Amino acid sequence: MDRKIALVACFAFGVVMFAQYFSAHPVAHQVNQAVLEYWQIIFAFALVLGVVGFCQTNVTQVRKGHDRPYRMAALAGFVAMPLLATFWGIKAGSPFLWMFENVQAPMQSTVFALLAFFVASASFRGFRARSVPATILLASALLILLSRTWIPGSMSNWLPDAADWIRNNPSMAARRAILIGIGLGSLTTSLRVIVGIERTWLGGGK
Amino acid sequence: MTSRLLAAVHLCHFIAAIAATVSDPQWFDTARLPTLIAALVAIVIVIYTTYHGSTRDKFTVRRIAGLEAVEEAIGRATEMARPLLYTPGWGGDIQRPTTIASMNILSQVAAKTAQYDCRLVYPTHDPVIMAVAQEVVKSSYLHAGYPDRYRPDDIAYVTSSQFGYAAAVDGMITRLKPASIFLLGTFEAESLILAETGNSVGAIQIAGTDSTIQLAFFIVACDYTLIGEELFAASGYLSGDRSILASVRAQDIMKVIIGLFLIVAGVLATIGALYGMALSGWWGF
Numbered sequence: 001m002d003r004k005i006a007l008v009a010c011f012a013f014g015v016v017m018f019a020q021y022f023s024a025h026p027v028a029h030q031v032n033q034a035v036l037e038y039w040q041i042i043f044a045f046a047l048v049l050g051v052v053g054f055c056q057t058n059v060t061q062v063r064k065g066h067d068r069p070y071r072m073a074a075l076a077g078f079v080a081m082p083l084l085a086t087f088w089g090i091k092a093g094s095p096f097l098w099m100f101e102n103v104q105a106p107m108q109s110t111v112f113a114l115l116a117f118f119v120a121s122a123s124f125r126g127f128r129a130r131s132v133p134a135t136i137l138l139a140s141a142l143l144i145l146l147s148r149t150w151i152p153g154s155m156s157n158w159l160p161d162a163a164d165w166i167r168n169n170p171s172m173a174a175r176r177a178i179l180i181g182i183g184l185g186s187l188t189t190s191l192r193v194i195v196g197i198e199r200t201w202l203g204g205g206k
Numbered sequence: 207m208t209s210r211l212l213a214a215v216h217l218c219h220f221i222a223a224i225a226a227t228v229s230d231p232q233w234f235d236t237a238r239l240p241t242l243i244a245a246l247v248a249i250v251i252v253i254y255t256t257y258h259g260s261t262r263d264k265f266t267v268r269r270i271a272g273l274e275a276v277e278e279a280i281g282r283a284t285e286m287a288r289p290l291l292y293t294p295g296w297g298g299d300i301q302r303p304t305t306i307a308s309m310n311i312l313s314q315v316a317a318k319t320a321q322y323d324c325r326l327v328y329p330t331h332d333p334v335i336m337a338v339a340q341e342v343v344k345s346s347y348l349h350a351g352y353p354d355r356y357r358p359d360d361i362a363y364v365t366s367s368q369f370g371y372a373a374a375v376d377g378m379i380t381r382l383k384p385a386s387i388f389l390l391g392t393f394e395a396e397s398l399i400l401a402e403t404g405n406s407v408g409a410i411q412i413a414g415t416d417s418t419i420q421l422a423f424f425i426v427a428c429d430y431t432l433i434g435e436e437l438f439a440a441s442g443y444l445s446g447d448r449s450i451l452a453s454v455r456a457q458d459i460m461k462v463i464i465g466l467f468l469i470v471a472g473v474l475a476t477i478g479a480l481y482g483m484a485l486s487g488w489w490g491f
Contacts, residue, residue: 022242024235039301043334050333050363057359067381111369111376115395118402118427126426175418178434182416184248184460185438186303188453191252193306197449200310200441201300201338 007196014194054078077104140166247463252456256449265451272412272430273443276311279386279410280318289325289360290315291384293400294391295415296371300334303438304416308391309342310441315388316346320355328361329378331371336363372396376403389413389428390437393420401427414440 017035020028055078058071084096091097129135147163192198283290292312298305312328319326326343330336340361347356364374376399379387387404389397389411397413397420404411405427413424414432424431432440435457442450 018245022235022238024232028233046333046337048333050336053333053336053358054363057362060359070377070381107373108367108369111373111399112395114399118398122398122402122423122426178418178421180461180464181434181436181457182418182438184457185307185435186416187245187248188252188457189303189307189438191249192450192453195253195256197256197453198306198310198441200313200342201306202341 003202006202007199011194011196014190018194051078140171248456248460251459252453255456255459256452265448265455267439267443267451267454270432270436270439270443272414272432272436273440275410275412275430276315276444277318279388279412280315280322280324282410283319283385284322284324286385288385289327289382290319290386290388291327291329291375291379291382291404291409292388292390293329293375294335294339295389295393296331296368296396297394297415297417298335298392299332300338302392302416304392305335307438307440309338311388311390311437311444312339313342313346314441314444316343317350320347320350320352323352323355325357326360327378327382327384329364329371329375330362331364331366331368333363336361368394368396372399375400379403379407379409383407384409387411389424390415390432390440392416393424398423398427404428 013035016031020031055075058075058078062068062071062075081096081099084094084099088094088096123141127134127138127141129138143159144163144166147160151159189198193201280290292315294305294308300306316326318324328339328343330339340358343361344353344356344358347353365371372395375396378384379400380403384404384407387400387409389400389404390413393400393415394417397415397417401411401413401424411428412430412432413428414437415421415424416437421431421433425433435454439454439457441447442454
């Protein structure tokens with residue numbers, strides 16, 4: 001019975017949200033806003049669930065001695081940041097903001113900076129002229145890389161023009177073909193969920 | 207009395223005039239009519255292929271290397287006695303069709319890991335996704351007949367921060383050294399960080415996303431990549447469910463229609479450009 005309620009609710013909301021997209025009436029706009037607000041409420045409850053799960057998992061693993069330093073660091077941050085915000089606020093010069101600017105933000109930047117090294121290592125593996133298509137890919141990549149340096153400006157405009165042509169024609173054509181596939185896949189997946197053919201999100205079954 | 211009646215009539219005329227000048231809000235947005243027509247055509251095709259018996263008789267799905275490798279990836283993790291890591295990326299939430307498609311694949315993967323007694327680790331950035339994934343994996347273990355092998359702690363919310371999530375998953379990959387990694391969902395800048403870390407520990411990697419920018423990274427860094435609609439066809443491909451495969455056929459029919467539209471529009475636009483004719487019209491979409 002509870003599964004049927006979920007399926008009916010999914011169908012009803014799917015149809016309503018589909019219909020409201022094609023309406024310019026303020027009522028349709030209000031319906032959309034109301035649904036989005038309810039989504040925020042659901043998210044807030046789920047966040048509590050996630051945070052409780054996070055704490056339980058980490059505390060259990062610390063007790064078992066699995067990855068203890070990492071898990072203790074995660075728990076310390078989880079406890080410290082809300083406490084600092086509660087007792088000293090989040091205004092300029094507060095310990096919370098200091099921690100955010102000097103600990104959290106640099107750590108995030110560090111992880112992001114790893115991307116530069118990974119781009120280099122992935123390019124090294126990917127751009128190898130093992131076959132004709134791979135050679136074309138390598139040549140195209142070199143052309144586009146060179147077009148972004150100081151060299152083309154000092155020589156002529158053919159290099160930037162060729163790079164633009166590659167990006168706007170063959171590259172864009174392939175990208176659009178993939179996007180059409182993704183769009184159609186999204187549409188059929190959504191329809192399967194709304195109509196109730198796809199029930200994995202309910203745990204599968206008939 | 208007559209003057210009062212006249213005044214009332216004048217008042218009514220005045221109110222009617224004001225009402226006439228204030229336009230009624232439109233229930234239907236005419237600017238979205240082409241989208242509505244396209245959507246209705248698509249819905250009719252999907253429903254026809256799904257529920258009409260004759261169109262469901264035989265399905266031949268072309269071989270998709272990335273999906274053929276799913277069994278191999280799970281078998282490898284089982285043989286090496288190492289876990290399998292599955293993550294849906296940072297970019298999506300549960301409303302996104304890509305996340306739903308990823309859940310469908312997770313269901314099939316979890317059924318196999320339950321059967322082979324292989325550990326499945328699922329870190330995510332979204333608590334709602336975590337709750338749904340727990341339910342999906344639990345059900346798969348139950349349907350496979352091994353509910354006792356389900357470990358709720360392994361399907362965990364790590365953080366909502368993008369690079370915090372990337373660091374957490376990277377840490378798991380480095381410490382657990384999973385034999386197989388599934389990167390299926392919506393990924394952003396973290397895609398290459400995760401894929402390269404997975405590559406560094408020697409894991410077999412199957413990836414798929416709806417972001418064309420991140421697809422390029424996955425193609426380079428992963429062993430198998432599901433491109434475009436392959437990600438959405440995966441659940442039908444893996445489960446063999448005829449209703450789901452029917453909707454994949456609907457996708458193919460729609461692709462043929464779109465292709466024909468593009469050819470006709472291209473020919474008309476070329477004729478217009480060659481002969482200087484003002485043929486601009488519906489293909490402007």
